[in-house]
Amino acid sequence: MNSRTFSWTDVLFLIEAARWTLLLSAIAFAGGGVIGLATALARTGPSRLLRSLASIYVEVIQGIPLLALLFLSYYGIGILGINVSPVLAASLALVLNAGAFLGEAWRGCIEAVPRTQWEASASLALTRPQQLRYVILPQAVRLAVPPTVGLMVQIVKATSLASVIGFVELSRAGQMLNNATFKPFLIFAVVGAIYFACCYPLSKLSGRLERSGNGSRSPVKGF
Amino acid sequence: MSYQLQFGSVLANLDELLDGAATTLWMGAATILLGSVLGIVLAILRTSGPALCRRLIDGYVEIVRNTPFLVQLFFIFFGLPSIGIRLLPIEAALLALVFNLGGYATEIVRAGIESIHPGQIEAGLSLGLSRWRIYRHVVIVPALERVYPALSSQSVLALLGTSVVSQISVVELTAVGNTIQSATYRAFEVYIVITVLYLGLAFASRGAFWLIGLAAFSRRRRLGARA
Amino acid sequence: MAVVRLSKVSKAYGTHQVLREVSFELEKGRMLALIGRSGSGKSTLLRCMNGLETIEGGEIEMAGHKITQGSVSLRALRQDVGIVFQQYNLFPHLTVERNVTLAPDVVKGMARDEARALARRVLAQVGLESKIDAYPDQLSGGQQQRVAIARSLAMAPKVMLFDEVTSALDPELTGEVLKVMEDLARGGMTMILVTHEMAFARRVADTVGFMHHGRLWEFGTPEQVMNKPATPELEGFLGAVL
Ligand SMILES: Nc1ncnc2c1ncn2[C@@H]1O[C@H](COP(=O)(O)OP(=O)(O)OP(=O)(O)O)[C@@H](O)[C@H]1O
Ligand SMILES: [Mg+2]
Numbered sequence: 081m082n083s084r085t086f087s088w089t090d091v092l093f094l095i096e097a098a099r100w101t102l103l104l105s106a107i108a109f110a111g112g113g114v115i116g117l118a119t120a121l122a123r124t125g126p127s128r129l130l131r132s133l134a135s136i137y138v139e140v141i142q143g144i145p146l147l148a149l150l151f152l153s154y155y156g157i158g159i160l161g162i163n164v165s166p167v168l169a170a171s172l173a174l175v176l177n178a179g180a181f182l183g184e185a186w187r188g189c190i191e192a193v194p195r196t197q198w199e200a201s202a203s204l205a206l207t208r209p210q211q212l213r214y215v216i217l218p219q220a221v222r223l224a225v226p227p228t229v230g231l232m233v234q235i236v237k238a239t240s241l242a243s244v245i246g247f248v249e250l251s252r253a254g255q256m257l258n259n260a261t262f263k264p265f266l267i268f269a270v271v272g273a274i275y276f277a278c279c280y281p282l283s284k285l286s287g288r289l290e291r292s293g294n295g296s297r298s299p300v301k302g303f
Numbered sequence: 304m305s306y307q308l309q310f311g312s313v314l315a316n317l318d319e320l321l322d323g324a325a326t327t328l329w330m331g332a333a334t335i336l337l338g339s340v341l342g343i344v345l346a347i348l349r350t351s352g353p354a355l356c357r358r359l360i361d362g363y364v365e366i367v368r369n370t371p372f373l374v375q376l377f378f379i380f381f382g383l384p385s386i387g388i389r390l391l392p393i394e395a396a397l398l399a400l401v402f403n404l405g406g407y408a409t410e411i412v413r414a415g416i417e418s419i420h421p422g423q424i425e426a427g428l429s430l431g432l433s434r435w436r437i438y439r440h441v442v443i444v445p446a447l448e449r450v451y452p453a454l455s456s457q458s459v460l461a462l463l464g465t466s467v468v469s470q471i472s473v474v475e476l477t478a479v480g481n482t483i484q485s486a487t488y489r490a491f492e493v494y495i496v497i498t499v500l501y502l503g504l505a506f507a508s509r510g511a512f513w514l515i516g517l518a519a520f521s522r523r524r525r526l527g528a529r530a
Numbered sequence: 531m532a533v534v535r536l537s538k539v540s541k542a543y544g545t546h547q548v549l550r551e552v553s554f555e556l557e558k559g560r561m562l563a564l565i566g567r568s569g570s571g572k573s574t575l576l577r578c579m580n581g582l583e584t585i586e587g588g589e590i591e592m593a594g595h596k597i598t599q600g601s602v603s604l605r606a607l608r609q610d611v612g613i614v615f616q617q618y619n620l621f622p623h624l625t626v627e628r629n630v631t632l633a634p635d636v637v638k639g640m641a642r643d644e645a646r647a648l649a650r651r652v653l654a655q656v657g658l659e660s661k662i663d664a665y666p667d668q669l670s671g672g673q674q675q676r677v678a679i680a681r682s683l684a685m686a687p688k689v690m691l692f693d694e695v696t697s698a699l700d701p702e703l704t705g706e707v708l709k710v711m712e713d714l715a716r717g718g719m720t721m722i723l724v725t726h727e728m729a730f731a732r733r734v735a736d737t738v739g740f741m742h743h744g745r746l747w748e749f750g751t752p753e754q755v756m757n758k759p760a761t762p763e764l765e766g767f768l769g770a771v772l
Contacts (some may be wrong), residue, residue: 130447143459143505144464147477148498155490159306177387188610200619203580204633204685218623233369240371253372271380272370279369287758 091270097253098274104249109173109232112178113140119183121212124190134183141180145242149173154245170242178235185231189224190216204241229286233279240275250274312487313496316479324500328474331462331508334400338461339454341401342408345445349409350416360409366405373467375399380471395530404461411457415450416442423424439490448520455512459505466501476500532690532718533558533563533593534579538622538714540572540587541744548574551588552756556737561721563752566741572724575741579722593688609637612682613691616698618674620666626653626677627662630684632696640709648742651682656710672703676710681715690714694725728771732756740764 094266123135141149153176154169162168201215243252254271258264313320335471349353349360379402380395390398432440447454469478480497484490534556541549548571562651564572577583579592581604588664597606621629631645640648652719653659655738656676666674675695679728682690692711696704708730715721715734725731731738740748742763749753758763 090305104305140502142753143463143502145463145477145501147466147469148480148501151477151480151494152491152498155484155494159491161306183520194620196617197621198484199582200615200621202604203608203613204583204681205605206604206633206639210636213620214636222623224400237371239374241467243373251371251377254377255375258377258381263385264377265383265385266406268382270380275370275374276366280365283365283369 085262086257086261086266089266090257090261093257094250094253094267094274097248098250098278100247100249101236101239101275102278104167104170104174104242104247105232105236108174108178108235108239111175112182114177114236115175116182116186120186120190123183123187126208126221128290133300138180138184141176142184142186146173146177146238147244150178150241150245162245166242166245166247170239170247172237174235177238178231181231181234185227186224188218189220189227192223193219199267203204226286226290229282229289233286234280236278236282239276305481308492308495309489310492310496313489313492316483316487320476320496320500323474323476326474327465327476327501328357328491328504330397330465330468330473331402331504333397334404334461334465335458337397338404339408340387340457341405342410342412342468343443343447345405345409346416349413351438355450360415364406364409367403368410368485372399372403372464373470378466391474392468392471395471395491396465398475400465400468403464404457407451407461408454409451411453412446415446417522418449419446420486432488451512451516455509455516459508460513462508463505465499531558532556534562534722535591536579538588539575539578539585539590540650541571541578541585547770549578549585552744552746553588554739556720556722558720561723561734562737562739563653563735564722564724564739564741565726565728565762565767565771566630567575571739571744572579572741573693576613576724579689580608582613582721603708604638609685610683610688610690611691612679612687612695613693614675614682614695616694618666618671618678618698620674620678620681620734622666622716624665625662626658626664626666626669629677630681631665633681634684645759646651648679648684652683653677654678655683655713657706671699672706673733675699675707675760679707679714689720689722692721692725694724694726696725696727726771728756740767742767 085276119134119137122130123138125131142282150170150173153173154164156162157169157172178228197215197219198211206214222281242249243255246252248256250271254267259266261267322464345360345363348356352360376395376399379399380390380392383390384391408438469481470474472478476497480493484493487493532555533594534554535708536555537553538551539549539553540547540551552575554562564575566572568616574583578585578597578762581597581601585597585601586599588598592607593610595610595682597604597607621632624632627646627649629648631640634640634645634648635642650659653662656679658673658676658680661669661677666677669677676697679695695711699707699732705729708727711721711723712730723731723735733752735752738750738752739746740755740759740763748764750762753765756768759768
């Protein structure tokens with residue numbers, strides 16, 4: 081194959097692919113959010129069984145590479161006899177991954193609401209769901225905003241690994257373009273720049289929210 | 304139809320898998336060591352270096368934090384040769400891993416240094432210690448103690464993140480798995496075994512960090528209490 | 531007719547026995563003041579009386595609701611027994627009105643208009659009608675504590691518990707809170723309070739209980755307990771605080 085030149089149409093091609101990155105991120109965040117909330121509630125809840133299950137889930141997910149989880153999801157779905165679409169496999173793995181990290185962060189936020197708020201609301205005869213809904217979660221949500229925005233950055237970046245099971249998002253598009261043009265320096269710089277353009281505003285926002293005292297301080301973590 | 308899980312052909316390759324795990328482990332260890340040192344050095348420069356230096360470090364940290372590791376890896380392995388920097392896969396992998404962890408570690412250690420009260424530096428000055436020794440004893444070591452948990456969990460993430468370098472054909476655990484699955488057609492079983500091995504590595508390293516932290520900081524606390 | 535009845539109530543944290551067979555009765559409309567040294571178990575006793583702590587032995591009966599070892603259904607009890615804490619514990623994310631109407635709304639299903647009228651009434655009772663739209667952090671400590679009392683009153687409790695409700699307040703703010711409590715007592719509310727305000731207890735309470743090492747050591751009229759201590763322990767305590 082002869083290398084051709086890298087042009088503006090290629091940049092457009094990458095930007096088109098970035099839409100899939102964002103879509104996959106949205107799926108991961110939405111699904112992960114649901115699982116994360118369930119996990120956080122289970123870990124702070126009264127049921128010993130649910131507490132253990134939720135904490136095993138978090139420990140296990142945080143103890144395996146996302147790449148391995150992607151492969152497991154891809155081949156696991158295959159075994160079930162369902163036609164494996166990369167987007168399904170990638171969504172499953174990313175949702176499970178995001179759920180653990182969001183769940184852990186949100187558990188911290190729920191626990192950061194003073195115990196006395198539980199007592200005050202209990203002594204007013206509120207049920208546990210009512211305590212959560214009207215007293216605890218509204219306060220936890222405020223604390224949760226900065227770390228959640230920070231985790232959104234992690235999710236966007238994590239979607240790049242969906243490329244290894246053949247899902248064509250931004251990273252995969254970059255590899256394909258590189259195979260056609262042999263301009264790796266330029267292409268991966270542009271790919272990186274597009275990711276940066278998506279993530280940097282979120283990172284800044286998260287940092288600003290945190291500094292404005294509007295949330296709990298969380299150590300920066302990610303990969 | 305029902306699928307029968309069969310681990311026989313996978314476990315027949317256990318030696319290779321363990322070799323792969325060993326590679327993962329030493330790559331992870333090297334990354335954590337070098338990345339932490341890089342992070343500490345840059346964090347010190349970031350908090351007390353010249354302005355230009357600070358801005359460069361900020362730029363570096365932002366790039367690491369806001370782009371995926373996979374793209375950083377591809378840029379280093381595929382991109383750098385076109386400006387004349389040719390690296391073996393393993394070299395590119397280590398470079399990318401250290402580059403990545405270094406960015407996070409810088410941010411973590413910087414936060415630790417900035418959380419140490421400036422009053423403690425003055426206290427040290429009045430004792431007449433030389434500047435660097437004061438800085439080291441009164442700022443760096445307490446800062447590291449404070450951020451050690453964050454640095455540890457970031458390090459475990461880095462260890463797990465080494466799986467990504469399988470994508471530039473470094474023969475670590477995940478890559479060994481890829482090879483075995485294409486030979487045995489037992490993909491799911493292969494990745495279950497791989498996952499269990501990673502879990503083992505992750506739990507073992509968490510345990511190791513906990514022990515190291517206990518040894519390093521409780522000893523210091525005892526010494527500090529005596530002084 | 532006794533609305534509060536405790537018999538041989540015991541409680542331990544691990545091996546540390548905090549309450550030892552505490553028994554007493556309190557008639558409707560009376561005020562009991564609990565005094566005693568720090569750590570003697572006053573708060574724990576109060577918290578057991580609305581189920582914030584479990585008990586290991588004995589029985590508590592509050593306004594017809596029984597609490598025994600392993601009691602679980604506390605919601606009915608808590609609708610009839612209010613508690614006010616030293617640190618107010620208002621809900622910081624809600625307005626004064628919502629702080630007061632939350633429980634009537636979600637627990638009793640009270641209509642919005644009715645709840646707002648109720649909020650006005652109980653806030654007027656504590657002299658804070660004008661603060662109905664404020665947030666807790668816009669109020670002084672004394673005002674916050676009065677809102678906390680109003681919040682509790684809004685559930686129309688039959689018994690109210692007060693745990694050192696003036697201890698976190700500057701001296702010039704304690705008066706306004708004590709005044710509210712005195713008005714409540716005159717209005718016929720059954721009240722149990724843990725307090726260090728000896729003068730207040732002597733003047734307003736009908737009964738005073740002295741707690742010592744988890745026991746209800748002395749129990750009687752303010753006159754008996756505070757002027758004629760029967761034991762050296764109470765004498766020592768009074769000597770230290772008066
Ligand atoms: N959650 C707990 N776990 C273990 N021990 C506790 C707990 N709460 C209270 N205690 C212990 O129980 C004893 C009684 O405490 P309590 O708070 O009832 O005392 P108090 O009379 O209210 O004192 P104070 O005047 O300081 O408020 C103390 O020795 C205290 O240390
Ligand atoms: Mg107390």
